[in-house]
Amino acid sequence: MSSILEPGITFINKELKGKNIDRIDRRLKNLKDIFFDKTALEKMDPETVVYEVESYFPVEHDIEGGLFYGITYIHPGTVGNEYFMTKGHFHKIRNRGEFYCTLQGEGMLILMDENRNTWAEKMYPGSIHYIKGNTAHRTANTGNTILSFSAFWPSDAGHDYATISEQGFSKILVQRQGKPELISR
Ligand code: M6P
Ligand code: ZN
Secondary structure: OOOOOOOOOOOOOHHHOOOOEEEEEEEHHHOOOOOOOHHHHHOOOOOOEEEEEEEEOOOOOOOOOOEEEEEEEEOOOEEOOEEOEOOOEEOOOOOOOEEEEEEEOOEEEEEEEOOOOEEEEEEOOOOEEEEOOOEEEEEEEOOOOOEEEEEEEEOOOOOEOHHHHHHOOOEEEEEEOOEEEEEEO
16 A cells, blocks of 8 residues: 655644554445445455545544545456445535545546435546535546545544445446446446
8 A cells, every 4th residue: 555655745744743644444345335236246355455545634523623634545446347436425514525636547536416416527647626515425446556536624524424325326337348437226
């Protein structure tokens, strides 16, 4: 996994020097709810790492007024013909927004409003995505290399995973003739 010591990433403020850093990985066994093709999923190694996240928390969680920063690394791969992707979430405080900035690789940012309208934006190095409040967000790696992107979100936003793990997005992103296509489930 790439790390914060990677050239080009330097934290200046003391709040972010080796402190308040959280690193997690999400494996297929943690993502059973989100992939559509359960038969394909069962044939794969449950320990396969789908993505990793490093997050920086200079203030306490759920405190208004701060900002959090994270870098997500999604490995290339598919489950059936659905691309490796993040769990996806709404914010617990629904109207909180977020920025995503793609660092490397190719992907799609999948977005869904509270009426379950789903659409997607292409991610490529340098692409900047403003995610409005009240919008669920998930990212998928559509390339053959790691997709990494940075994220900036308000410290009181929180994550609501339950809505997505219970109801999913209304569309899924699959590979068709080698290309990504967003289709209704
Ligand atoms: C981005 C941010 C994080 C989020 C991560 C992985 O870095 O949006 O808040 O945790 O992506 O996405 P998810 O939490 O949906 O797995
Ligand atoms: Zn978010």
